[in-house]
Amino acid sequence: MLQAKNIKKIYWSGSKELCVLKGIDLLIEKGEFISVVGPSGAGKSTLLHILGGLDDPSSGEVFLDDSCFSDLKENEKARVRNSRFGFVFQFYHLLREFSALENVMLPGLISNKIKKSDISRKATEALEFLGLKNRVHHRPFELSGGEQQRVAIARALINDPEILFCDEPTGNLDYASGRQIQEWLLALNKQKKMTIILVTHSQELAKGSNRILNIFDGKFAS
């Protein structure tokens, strides 16, 4: 379903080159739950953003269903991301002018996947399921880090994505809430056959996924 071929990512600071991804090859089948585990700075977020078409590799390609995703124009990529991908970011990236409910509804309003009249109900249900019944009208700055994370998870799921990209989705949650999210991800994968790509520093969180890939210093450990 998703394939990375020899992905490299180089950042420049002044005239100094920083090679953050050093040739990543990866093949993800439909319905798989993959975890990429590695220490801070290993390149996990960078890789996830490239796989999800949010950032471009310096070289190499990402293929989605056998066609080259990296070559698409930005508006075409955005359409694919909105309708087929869900993202849970390490730092939430909620829109601060909007309430929790509005943040969750937004991807639904942009896509044509859900009837307009159903979006608000679906978003409210998702927030309630994540324990935020009394926070739906709060804006991000009126929410704790863990609550913002759960809003971000609800937002990622509103369009029933085929692939869910998660960057440290439990990083700001207490142990019990983290376990709950972990079980929920496993259930989404098993019951809805959702393809999940999770990056984390936590071997514990990665347990239960179909495959664990260890990344160190921009490369998978063999």
Ligand SMILES: Nc1ncnc2c1ncn2[C@@H]1O[C@H](COP(=O)(O)OP(=O)(O)OP(=O)(O)O)[C@@H](O)[C@H]1O
């Ligand atoms: N825009 C940028 N410009 C320069 N260097 C960057 C940039 N973004 C990331 N880096 C560097 O790339 C390396 C990998 O960053 P990345 O965010 O992918 O790490 P990570 O594995 O997600 O770490 P963490 O577990 O702390 O989130 C880091 O050393 C970081 O400093």
Ligand SMILES: [Mg+2]
């Ligand atoms: Mg990161």
